[in-house]
Amino acid sequence: MLALQKIEPAFGLVLRDVPPPVPGPGEVVIEVGATGVCGTDLHIYEWTPGYEAMASRMPVTIGHELAGTVAAVGPGVTGLAEGISVTARPSVVCGRCPACVAGNSDACAARTGIGITRNGGFARYVAVPAENCVSVPSNLDPEVAALTEPMTVSAEAVDTGEVRAGDRVLVLGPGSIGQGIALFAREAGAAEVVVVGRDDQFRLDRLRAMGFPDVIDLGERTLPEALASYLARGRFDVVIEATGVPAVVQQGLDVLRKRGVLVVCGIHPRPASVDLTRLVREHQQIRGSYRAPLSTWLRVVDFLTRHTELARQMITHRVALGDALAGFELARQKAASKLIVFPQA
Numbered sequence: 618m619l620a621l622q623k624i625e626p627a628f629g630l631v632l633r634d635v636p637p638p639v640p641g642p643g644e645v646v647i648e649v650g651a652t653g654v655c656g657t658d659l660h661i662y663e664w665t666p667g668y669e670a671m672a673s674r675m676p677v678t679i680g681h682e683l684a685g686t687v688a689a690v691g692p693g694v695t696g697l698a699e700g701i702s703v704t705a706r707p708s709v710v711c712g713r714c715p716a717c718v719a720g721n722s723d724a725c726a727a728r729t730g731i732g733i734t735r736n737g738g739f740a741r742y743v744a745v746p747a748e749n750c751v752s753v754p755s756n757l758d759p760e761v762a763a764l765t766e767p768m769t770v771s772a773e774a775v776d777t778g779e780v781r782a783g784d785r786v787l788v789l790g791p792g793s794i795g796q797g798i799a800l801f802a803r804e805a806g807a808a809e810v811v812v813v814g815r816d817d818q819f820r821l822d823r824l825r826a827m828g829f830p831d832v833i834d835l836g837e838r839t840l841p842e843a844l845a846s847y848l849a850r851g852r853f854d855v856v857i858e859a860t861g862v863p864a865v866v867q868q869g870l871d872v873l874r875k876r877g878v879l880v881v882c883g884i885h886p887r888p889a890s891v892d893l894t895r896l897v898r899e900h901q902q903i904r905g906s907y908r909a910p911l912s913t914w915l916r917v918v919d920f921l922t923r924h925t926e927l928a929r930q931m932i933t934h935r936v937a938l939g940d941a942l943a944g945f946e947l948a949r950q951k952a953a954s955k956l957i958v959f960p961q962a
């Protein structure tokens with residue numbers, strides 16, 4: 618079968634022919650219906666710092682935003698059968714380290730990642746631990762079900778910011794994670810959701826299509842200049858950063874109210890510089906947000922089932938696996954928002 622693989626710690630990805638997987642004990646093989654391309658995949662493609670742990674696992678098939686149906690069940694698997702529609706939580710815990718044995722698998726010291734340090738979804742079939750599967754309704758379109766993983770990152774960021782009814786929320790970064798943050802902030806009852814990007818008209822337009830009127834392209838302006846009409850009514854209650862640009866952290870703090878919360882969920886290639894004296898005097902908090910618990914996955918599947926056509930607005934490009942690299946180039950140039958790859962096409 619064809620698989621999109623990282624074969625060396627350098628720029629690039631290659632499409633290779635590999636044998637299809639056989640499910641090991643506790644595993645299932647998923648026939649992949651759709652797999653999303655995310656910022657992480659682009660970082661792996663470009664080989665930006667932060668993914669060095671992959672080097673010892675190469676060649677490895679990437680792709681962690683996958684959905685499909687169970688095609689084969691390995692020994693010892695209960696509760697899953699062939700034909701069930703699923704998505705998969707990418708983070709695989711070892712079950713053997715002291716933390717796992719103590720029941721605190723969140724602190725697993727030997728975690729692997731589907732599509733990062735073990736084979737992922739840019740292939741016709743992928744073997745994953747059965748316990749990583751999350752069932753989805755059989756009538757949920759796989760391309761929308763493939764949005765589950767990035768949407769859990771967005772939902773976790775909104776939860777971490779403790780967005781409440783009536784809050785004024787600023788989202789920095791209009792990519793798929795930022796789009797999901799806007800959706801969940803609105804779901805949480807935010808009175809105002811403002812989303813900012815820079816030279817990112819294409820992705821900001823997706824937000825307009827999802828019913829967010831307050832989307833702003835900074836262009837050459839600074840954040841306070843571009844947000845002047847909003848700041849005239851006060852600074853924001855919650856600011857959620859999804860850009861991965863270190864300088865944005867201080868800019869976000871500057872427009873956050875006293876005692877407000879700034880959530881950082883971008884992956885930053887370098888440390889950020891923060892004016893801590895100002896932070897102290899403003900009594901502000903910076904909180905990191907990353908992978909979401911299982912309960913959030915169930916909530917997101919429910920959201921996608923109820924709002925399928927709204928969520929589908931996030932998808933702008935669809936390609937067969939054989940054309941995935943051309944799609945990656947579009948995404949790198951921000952000319953695509955969410956790109957979905959179809960391994961069976």
Ligand SMILES: [Zn+2]
Pocket residue numbers: 655656657681682766767
């Ligand atoms: Zn992702």
Ligand SMILES: [Zn+2]
Pocket residue numbers: 710711712713714715716717718722724725726727728
């Ligand atoms: Zn462990």
